[in-house]
Amino acid sequence: MAKDIYEDFLRLTGFEEDEMPKYLPEWRKASAKLGLTEEDVKFAVKEQLPTYFAIELEGIRKLLGCFIKETIDLTRASEYKERGAKIVYGILPAILHFYYALKLTAPDKVFVSFPDIFLTFILNSFFHKLAPYLEEAERTGIPYGCRHCALNKTRYAARRLGVIPSPDINWIWGFICDEAPKTDEFINIYHDPEWKTYITRLPHDQPLGTVEDEVISRVEYLAAQMKDGFEFVQNEIGIKVSEEKINEVIVIWQRYAAKLAELAQLMAADPQPVGAVSVRLFWEGLFTPFNTGIEAMEEALDIAIKEIKQRVASKEGILPEGAPKLLIYSLHPTVPWVAKTFEENGVGIPLSEFFLLTKKQLMPPTFKDPYMAAAEGWLRTSGMVNPGYQSEQICEKLETHKFDGMVFGLMDFDRWLGSSHRLLARMVEEKTKLPVFYIEGDNWDDRDYSLEALRTRIESICEIMKMRKA
Amino acid sequence: MSILGELAQIARTRPEQLKEQKKKGAKIVGYIGRFVPEELIYASGALPYLLCRGGQPEPPDAVIPYMLRFMSPYSRSQIGYHLLGIDPVIPMLDLTVVQCSDCHESRLADLFEYFKLPTVRLGIPPDWGKSLSRDYYYKGLAQLTEKLEALTDNIVSDQKLKESTDSLNKIRDILSKINLLRINHPPPIGGAEFIRLNHYSFYSDPGNLLPKLNDLYGELQKGSSPFPKEAPRLLLAGHVVGVGDYVVPRLIEESGGVIAAEFLDEGTRHCEWNVKTDGDLMTNLGETYYLERTPPSVFQPAWKERVESIKNLIRDFNIDGVIWYQLSFEEVYDLECSIISKALNEINIPFLKLESSYEYSREAMGPLTTRVESFIETVKQLRS
Numbered sequence: 001m002a003k004d005i006y007e008d009f010l011r012l013t014g015f016e017e018d019e020m021p022k023y024l025p026e027w028r029k030a031s032a033k034l035g036l037t038e039e040d041v042k043f044a045v046k047e048q049l050p051t052y053f054a055i056e057l058e059g060i061r062k063l064l065g066c067f068i069k070e071t072i073d074l075t076r077a078s079e080y081k082e083r084g085a086k087i088v089y090g091i092l093p094a095i096l097h098f099y100y101a102l103k104l105t106a107p108d109k110v111f112v113s114f115p116d117i118f119l120t121f122i123l124n125s126f127f128h129k130l131a132p133y134l135e136e137a138e139r140t141g142i143p144y145g146c147r148h149c150a151l152n153k154t155r156y157a158a159r160r161l162g163v164i165p166s167p168d169i170n171w172i173w174g175f176i177c178d179e180a181p182k183t184d185e186f187i188n189i190y191h192d193p194e195w196k197t198y199i200t201r202l203p204h205d206q207p208l209g210t211v212e213d214e215v216i217s218r219v220e221y222l223a224a225q226m227k228d229g230f231e232f233v234q235n236e237i238g239i240k241v242s243e244e245k246i247n248e249v250i251v252i253w254q255r256y257a258a259k260l261a262e263l264a265q266l267m268a269a270d271p272q273p274v275g276a277v278s279v280r281l282f283w284e285g286l287f288t289p290f291n292t293g294i295e296a297m298e299e300a301l302d303i304a305i306k307e308i309k310q311r312v313a314s315k316e317g318i319l320p321e322g323a324p325k326l327l328i329y330s331l332h333p334t335v336p337w338v339a340k341t342f343e344e345n346g347v348g349i350p351l352s353e354f355f356l357l358t359k360k361q362l363m364p365p366t367f368k369d370p371y372m373a374a375a376e377g378w379l380r381t382s383g384m385v386n387p388g389y390q391s392e393q394i395c396e397k398l399e400t401h402k403f404d405g406m407v408f409g410l411m412d413f414d415r416w417l418g419s420s421h422r423l424l425a426r427m428v429e430e431k432t433k434l435p436v437f438y439i440e441g442d443n444w445d446d447r448d449y450s451l452e453a454l455r456t457r458i459e460s461i462c463e464i465m466k467m468r469k470a
Numbered sequence: 471m472s473i474l475g476e477l478a479q480i481a482r483t484r485p486e487q488l489k490e491q492k493k494k495g496a497k498i499v500g501y502i503g504r505f506v507p508e509e510l511i512y513a514s515g516a517l518p519y520l521l522c523r524g525g526q527p528e529p530p531d532a533v534i535p536y537m538l539r540f541m542s543p544y545s546r547s548q549i550g551y552h553l554l555g556i557d558p559v560i561p562m563l564d565l566t567v568v569q570c571s572d573c574h575e576s577r578l579a580d581l582f583e584y585f586k587l588p589t590v591r592l593g594i595p596p597d598w599g600k601s602l603s604r605d606y607y608y609k610g611l612a613q614l615t616e617k618l619e620a621l622t623d624n625i626v627s628d629q630k631l632k633e634s635t636d637s638l639n640k641i642r643d644i645l646s647k648i649n650l651l652r653i654n655h656p657p658p659i660g661g662a663e664f665i666r667l668n669h670y671s672f673y674s675d676p677g678n679l680l681p682k683l684n685d686l687y688g689e690l691q692k693g694s695s696p697f698p699k700e701a702p703r704l705l706l707a708g709h710v711v712g713v714g715d716y717v718v719p720r721l722i723e724e725s726g727g728v729i730a731a732e733f734l735d736e737g738t739r740h741c742e743w744n745v746k747t748d749g750d751l752m753t754n755l756g757e758t759y760y761l762e763r764t765p766p767s768v769f770q771p772a773w774k775e776r777v778e779s780i781k782n783l784i785r786d787f788n789i790d791g792v793i794w795y796q797l798s799f800e801e802v803y804d805l806e807c808s809i810i811s812k813a814l815n816e817i818n819i820p821f822l823k824l825e826s827s828y829e830y831s832r833e834a835m836g837p838l839t840t841r842v843e844s845f846i847e848t849v850k851q852l853r854s
Contacts, residue, residue, distance in 0.1 A: 141808035142804075142805065143804060145825075146800075147540045147799060147801070148801055174596065174597070178572045178768050179801045179802065181596075181770055182767075185771055185773055186805045186809065189773055190809055190812065199597050199770050200597065201595050201596050201597045202595070203571070204570050204573065204579075204593075205576065205579075206591070207591065208580060221602070221606060224602055225602060228600065228602060387580055411538075412538060412540055415540070415574065415799075415801060416573045416576075418538050419540075419573060419577045422534070422536050422538065423537065
């Protein structure tokens, strides 16, 4: 049984037969290190993955496989370190260009990862088993009651539990929240003096409505901060990256982003061709570096687009044609039942605002300098800017994809990204006159906001939407 | 009336005084946060008003329709009173300067702007060790100066800035001298009154305030202490005790302890650091406000330095125990609490964490009182 279920799991996540001899033992070892039991793997195979992911599609299976391969790789980070590779961590949200540029420059000499994001996605999305990590953090200095972010707790717990080694450098971006970078200071002082961190920050001081990517002084400051941070990282690990490598990554990123824009168009089709959870992880490729490379993700994306195109062409969908369609601020497969519950109640929730790109984001950068280009790109991104500008971007996305309304919330752990939602909801409703809803919850961790707790709220929203559209 | 009573009366009637001044053409500038130099506001000819209220549960709740409820009740209070229609000052402010050093303050600035209140933000990069960040703050001060000049139609001249800096240095000096009297056993003034005194100092013209503080210093030097000699000497640490948020300090001192020192980021004058009045005055302001003072919790790195500062206070003020006064959902202070608790445990200093959402109903006060009384008893026993 044991052998079968691990094999079954790998098959279900897109591994080819010729990959089994290599990956089966590695997956067994990795899952043990992560604290997963055979029962957990069985749960993923029999319940979680078939329930929430369109595993009948090869592109989706391959996507899941990319995350498993990356997680296996992450559990071997200590081995990389022992072999002399430099370990570079980061956290979301960050521009991954610099981390990838390191990897492209010295593939065998550097290991890059945002460890908490992979651990959180894999453990909760696939196995619903992040709680032991969260509880470990809560027992040892990051209290439960303050609504700290699950990502930060997971990063800390992963280090405490020996799942990941200390980094040679942990380049943390505090462009969004305060808690993430301060968690790394916490880890360093409270638990691991070897947890070396360099922080890069940007004050939230732009007046409402400022088009931040057009404020040259702000773009310059951000670019200088990025350059300063990247130079520190390069010096720290002794790897020099040329600007050409960063530009190379920008080209890859833009190509991948263009494909995601195509996928977004397909997901917005009527009827909705596939469940929202299934494709959501593709968007991580825009923000999270894969030490194993982006190529496999892109290949999976190509396959998924082809398969979903066929569904759209044949009007095959998971909902009836004409079903109401809501844009959600951010949908996470870590709490997959949110989208599923909407879909079961006849309302589509196919795309996350946070990851959708505006027309401006798809335009080439104004600047040739890679740091200025990266900074400009960052300041074109809705979640990174003031709510006035962000609400304009949200309105554009609602219009582009013809949504019937929007759902904010599920970010109550985030004092930046989550704290503006009620205000944004008002701004968007005022501008579009579309119905806008707010759900208090946590889309990484469903211990407090369970399906049972939120079911009525979601059902009510669905009823309202169906009545409006009837 | 006692001097403290007089100062309390002046502070209470400050809104009326400001209204009178405004009628005569003065500009009133509200400000939020320790990085906004009062010196600049005075030098522009405007009158500053620190927005620093706290201690009541309804104002933070009034903000919930516009903001996540898991945000600092202190930050939410700064506009919550206004939303409830019970803030006499905000409607008459010509400008509010909101420091943006963390998410809570920046979201507060969002709301000021959303409600069309005249607002300017002062960005405070928390990565304070970099020249890039320092220059950013200095540039922010220069931009603030321009805004103030435009508002008041005055030039912030070196002479004016020197005068306001001198004047506030004197206030800091005398408050510092009063504070140092608390090294005495027992101290002539406890924390509940010293915190209020700090607050009063923000709501009185420096010229009127200084002689009263000098008189108070003289009285305290000569007078006896209201505390018994055996009262455990406590350090009150945390983010802020807002204006009006006096339940916990009073409870501590009514339960047999005395607050002999504070370690707070906001709502207090950082008296140990005066601003130099020679050389480039703007640079001096920047250095003192951004670089020299103990970094706030959100700065990075900060916590090792802050632990050392607390240890120094414990040594210098002969502290027996530390009470960490934390406001709900202030995530950075919550992390710091674990660091400080661990560090103090290593040197056998008793530590109590109190968390408040400004809910001081009778139901809430019972357990709070029990915890504070038990802690003070424990400290007494450990000391004996």
